[in-house]
Amino acid sequence: MAQRSAPSTIVDVAKAAGVSVATVSRALRGMDRVSPSTRERVRRVADELSYLASPTATSLASGQTRIIGVVVPFASRWYFASMMSAIAKAMRDRGYQVLLFDVEPEPCGGRLELTRSMLWKRVDGVISINVAMTEGELELLRGVHVPVVSIGYDLPDRSSVGIDDYAAARTATDHVLDLGHREVAYIGAALEPNELVETPRERRRAFTEAIEKRGLPLRDEWILATDWTPQHAHDLTVDLMRSASPRPTAIVCASDEIAMGTCLALTELGLGVPEDVSVVGIDDHTMAGLFSLTTVRQDFVAQGEQAAALLLESIAAQERSAFQPQRVVIDTELIVRGSTAPPRRQDSDGSG
Amino acid sequence: MAQRSAPSTIVDVAKAAGVSVATVSRALRGMDRVSPSTRERVRRVADELSYLASPTATSLASGQTRIIGVVVPFASRWYFASMMSAIAKAMRDRGYQVLLFDVEPEPCGGRLELTRSMLWKRVDGVISINVAMTEGELELLRGVHVPVVSIGYDLPDRSSVGIDDYAAARTATDHVLDLGHREVAYIGAALEPNELVETPRERRRAFTEAIEKRGLPLRDEWILATDWTPQHAHDLTVDLMRSASPRPTAIVCASDEIAMGTCLALTELGLGVPEDVSVVGIDDHTMAGLFSLTTVRQDFVAQGEQAAALLLESIAAQERSAFQPQRVVIDTELIVRGSTAPPRRQDSDGSG
DNA sequence: GGCCGGTGTCTAAGCGCTTGCATAGAGGCG
DNA sequence: CGCCTCTATGCAAGCGCTTAGACACCGGCC
Numbered sequence: 001m002a003q004r005s006a007p008s009t010i011v012d013v014a015k016a017a018g019v020s021v022a023t024v025s026r027a028l029r030g031m032d033r034v035s036p037s038t039r040e041r042v043r044r045v046a047d048e049l050s051y052l053a054s055p056t057a058t059s060l061a062s063g064q065t066r067i068i069g070v071v072v073p074f075a076s077r078w079y080f081a082s083m084m085s086a087i088a089k090a091m092r093d094r095g096y097q098v099l100l101f102d103v104e105p106e107p108c109g110g111r112l113e114l115t116r117s118m119l120w121k122r123v124d125g126v127i128s129i130n131v132a133m134t135e136g137e138l139e140l141l142r143g144v145h146v147p148v149v150s151i152g153y154d155l156p157d158r159s160s161v162g163i164d165d166y167a168a169a170r171t172a173t174d175h176v177l178d179l180g181h182r183e184v185a186y187i188g189a190a191l192e193p194n195e196l197v198e199t200p201r202e203r204r205r206a207f208t209e210a211i212e213k214r215g216l217p218l219r220d221e222w223i224l225a226t227d228w229t230p231q232h233a234h235d236l237t238v239d240l241m242r243s244a245s246p247r248p249t250a251i252v253c254a255s256d257e258i259a260m261g262t263c264l265a266l267t268e269l270g271l272g273v274p275e276d277v278s279v280v281g282i283d284d285h286t287m288a289g290l291f292s293l294t295t296v297r298q299d300f301v302a303q304g305e306q307a308a309a310l311l312l313e314s315i316a317a318q319e320r321s322a323f324q325p326q327r328v329v330i331d332t333e334l335i336v337r338g339s340t341a342p343p344r345r346q347d348s349d350g351s352g
Numbered sequence: 353m354a355q356r357s358a359p360s361t362i363v364d365v366a367k368a369a370g371v372s373v374a375t376v377s378r379a380l381r382g383m384d385r386v387s388p389s390t391r392e393r394v395r396r397v398a399d400e401l402s403y404l405a406s407p408t409a410t411s412l413a414s415g416q417t418r419i420i421g422v423v424v425p426f427a428s429r430w431y432f433a434s435m436m437s438a439i440a441k442a443m444r445d446r447g448y449q450v451l452l453f454d455v456e457p458e459p460c461g462g463r464l465e466l467t468r469s470m471l472w473k474r475v476d477g478v479i480s481i482n483v484a485m486t487e488g489e490l491e492l493l494r495g496v497h498v499p500v501v502s503i504g505y506d507l508p509d510r511s512s513v514g515i516d517d518y519a520a521a522r523t524a525t526d527h528v529l530d531l532g533h534r535e536v537a538y539i540g541a542a543l544e545p546n547e548l549v550e551t552p553r554e555r556r557r558a559f560t561e562a563i564e565k566r567g568l569p570l571r572d573e574w575i576l577a578t579d580w581t582p583q584h585a586h587d588l589t590v591d592l593m594r595s596a597s598p599r600p601t602a603i604v605c606a607s608d609e610i611a612m613g614t615c616l617a618l619t620e621l622g623l624g625v626p627e628d629v630s631v632v633g634i635d636d637h638t639m640a641g642l643f644s645l646t647t648v649r650q651d652f653v654a655q656g657e658q659a660a661a662l663l664l665e666s667i668a669a670q671e672r673s674a675f676q677p678q679r680v681v682i683d684t685e686l687i688v689r690g691s692t693a694p695p696r697r698q699d700s701d702g703s704g
Numbered sequence: 705g706g707c708c709g710g711t712g713t714c715t716a717a718g719c720g721c722t723t724g725c726a727t728a729g730a731g732g733c734g
Numbered sequence: 735c736g737c738c739t740c741t742a743t744g745c746a747a748g749c750g751c752t753t754a755g756a757c758a759c760c761g762g763c764c
Contacts, residue, residue, distance in 0.1 A: 412721085
């Protein structure tokens with residue numbers, strides 16, 4: 001007589017357990033005001049009927065979807081994919097699922113903007129990874145009362161997690177400086193027009209300040225800006241090494257992908273890494289080991305965890321309307337591999 | 353008097369337009385049995401109230417979530433991230449959102465299995481990218497009546513899209529063979545225990561058959577299997593080139609990531625690509641150009657589009673309970689870059 | 705003029721939960 | 735022994751939509 005076809009609802013469980021649906025709901029969700037024996041019985045019956053609360057019904061009634069959105073500018077790029085994956089895992093552990101908002105720009109035209117229909121009553125919160133939110137989007141998010149935490153940059157009145165970009169780039173630069181390099185170039189990222197995104201600026205500032213701190217000359221033509229792609233970095237490196245005289249003996253890269261492009265370019269030009277040129281990156285990319293790349297590692301898992309935690313806090317706080325934004329900074333770590341070494345002894349030193 | 357705070361519901365629109373909620377629902381969803389004038393009025397009122405149907409309520413009432421799940425074994429790897437991104441875009445164009453099911457194996461233990469709670473009443477369908485479904489999962493999917501389309505492999509009684517793995521690998525192999533290479537190695541992927549996943553097997557078979565077709569000897573020790581990572585490919589390449597005698601003059605790789613690992617290894621060993629060894633891959637990875645990699649390109653956008661289309665068909669067909677699985681094969685294309693060239697003239701040819 | 709088939713619209717019954725409030729017992733207390 | 739306080743449970747009103755079926759109205763037809 002048991003209906004194997006139709007999945008059982010809370011009503012079935014209530015009937016089978018001889019209680020009201022309200023009690024079933026309470027019992028199964030671990031709320032108080034349910035006697036231990038009733039709870040146990042309800043649980044057993046629910047199990048037997050392999051009852052599972054309908055998420056859509058639950059959402060409608062409770063107003064919560066247990067889904068969060070993750071906004072990324074380029075879902076297929078390594079950094080974003082890695083971060084997304086880390087977030088998805090952290091969220092899964094907390095009982096949430098992740099909706100993908102890939103706002104990658106179409107060939108023509110700017111990136112996709114978040115809309116009310118993507119968010120409203122759809123997600124309990126949003127994690128935005130390094131995407132410069134427009135003023136309109138920020139207002140939208142405020143309007144639909146969706147908490148946000150940002151990764152990699154800060155949003156007004158929102159929690160955020162990220163690494164210390166300045167410190168990471170400073171560590172990378174100081175590393176080659178400590179090895180004795182004095183002719184050091186920097187390949188970074190183009191500065192974003194959006195003021196909120198500080199990574200390109202901060203990393204570059206760290207580089208220039210590290211150079212200046214040692215009293216070394218700062219050459220503008222040795223500070224290059226990419227679109228973060230290895231290809232672009234490759235091309236810039238070729239130009240740089242062809243035209244510069246003297247040539248830099250070390251190149252600090254704002255990311256490992258940039259560094260990989262640079263390494264490939266150097267090899268192509270017949271320059272040895274690190275014999276002729278040292279290269280250091282930031283990230284600890286999956287392929288960094290392959291390139292023997294010295295780098296400053298950032299921890300995706302930790303960032304995903306923190307972002308998840310902060311978002312849930314924001315959600316909870318919103319309900320109590322008692323929200324205090326927080327900033328969490330995750331440590332980075334210098335990983336020394338084979339792409340950096342002291343500069344080759346110069347026959348001409350210039351000094352004296 | 354207008355409540356800017358509370359978002360308007362269908363009831364508000366109905367009142368303001370002087371019709372019943374049923375009419376609003378019909379009018380807004382473009383159903384028939386609504387007079388043009390009424391429809392127009394309802395539309396205008398809805399606009400004015402900036403009404404948006406609550407997705408949770410709609411889902412509860414209609415039984416559809418307009419969300420699909422994408423199952424990937426490693427969300428952060430390039431292939432999966434690219435495919436996911438393509439799917440997300442194709443689905444977005446069709447009014448669906450994408451829920452991420454990253455089933456990446458934990459350090460210890462197998463991969464995460466899909467559960468009823470991840471699927472039931474949550475997604476209208478699932479696209480599974482190259483993940484070997486267990487028998488339990490297949491049954492689960494059947495049980496919850498969630499249509500599935502698979503990418504990169506076939507599932508019994510379900511639609512699928514993919515490239516012709518055999519043809520792709522055959523093209524790659526024939527390419528180096530046509531260039532005159534006779535000492536050719538293959539670095540592929542370990543064969544999956546799951547019978548459904550044929551990519552590793554098919555690509556390898558294409559290689560061996562191409563070799564045999566030309567009457568060339570097949571050396572087992574020149575057929576290597578990786579876990580798809582460049583690092584593994586790198587290590588295998590180093591071993592191969594150190595131990596083999598004679599050495600292969602060309603290496604066919606089952607993917608571009610493998611090919612990149614191989615190229616890096618060769619460079620490290622002081623071997624030129626393509627002067628000493630030609631390398632060909634499959635995929636046309638974002639970084640393939642950087643490595644000047646000759647490769648067989650596969651089109652992610654087309655695959656994502658097709659998968660989306662097939663899934664929507666499956667969903668529609670399921671409602672009419674008239675489903676016919678389909679298999680769509682997307683063409684691949686040889687992209688010749690600089691990593692392949694005729695073999696260097698051998699002083700010893702061995703022949704006669 | 706009565707009958708009929710369309711249209712356009714409404715009524716109301718769900719969809720399957722959550723939750724505020726009412727209530728029935730069970731003790732504890734004076 | 736009556737009264738009050740708690741605790742465990744039930745009742746029922748939502749949550750905001752979809753949709754089957756009822757119904758009114760209209761013109762056309764014999």
